Amino acid sequence: MVDFCLILKPPSAMSFNISLHQQLDAFTKDGTILSPDGNINEAGYWNFNNWLCETSSLETKAKSLMRIAKQFADEHPELNREKHYVRFKNNLASDQSVIDEIEIADEKKAIVSFRPLAQSIKKAAKQANA
DSSP, X not given: OOOEEEEOOOOOOOOOOSOHHHHHHHHHHHOOOXXXXXXXXXXXXXXXXXXXXXXXXXXXXXXXXXXXXXXXXXXXXXXXXXXXXXXXXXXXXXXXXXXXXXXXXXXXXXXEXXXXXXXXXXXXXXXXXX
């Protein structure tokens, strides 16, 4: 089960050409990170809409966050994988630390935007390094 803090808000403005289904299939097949606009890996900024961390850390963060997004989607079969996409971003906490966020949305509204809690991030990072 993914431990997270739910945030309700509109999705980030962007183009939408790739579905959640396509994103998760590419990641499961060979670790490819597809952004919703169709760019791959580094060309798609590792699926980050905005970031406040070093660009060199985006790949590692993206792989951990995609594992969490996949687990979340698996736990919520009510999500329409053909009509939604997943996107990542960083936000600043009140103490100025960087917080990773996962957004699952369609073109018009955020279905869920959440911040995985530390234990889920550490588990995904451990799996990424295995």
